[in-house]
Amino acid sequence: MNFTNCVINMDKVFDFTLKGGSSMLVCGPTMAGKSTFVHNLLKDKSIFDKPPEAVYWYYGGESAVGLEGRGYILRSGFSRTFFRYTYR
Numbered sequence: 001m002n003f004t005n006c007v008i009n010m011d012k013v014f015d016f017t018l019k020g021g022s023s024m025l026v027c028g029p030t031m032a033g034k035s036t037f038v039h040n041l042l043k044d045k046s047i048f049d050k051p052p053e054a055v056y057w058y059y060g061g062e063s064a065v066g067l068e069g070r071g072y073i074l075r076s077g078f079s080r081t082f083f084r085y086t087y088r
Helices: 034-043 081-086
Strands: 056-059 073-076
Parallel strands (some): 056 073
């Protein structure tokens, strides 16, 4: 099959817009680029159907160094309410 002349408009095929009211958990090993991915995602306002009013950043063993001044609401540890309100 020859796909040379096949043009697919991806924005009509897939909607990658992040919807308001949703949650995301980014996991991976140390130095995998999780924080870099999320920081860049949050900078791109066009990815959201409505940009978030607040971003809660829960961090574990690492410190909050480097997270200050980005406009995030910082919390040490993981919120137990995340599961209560996300998985009903």
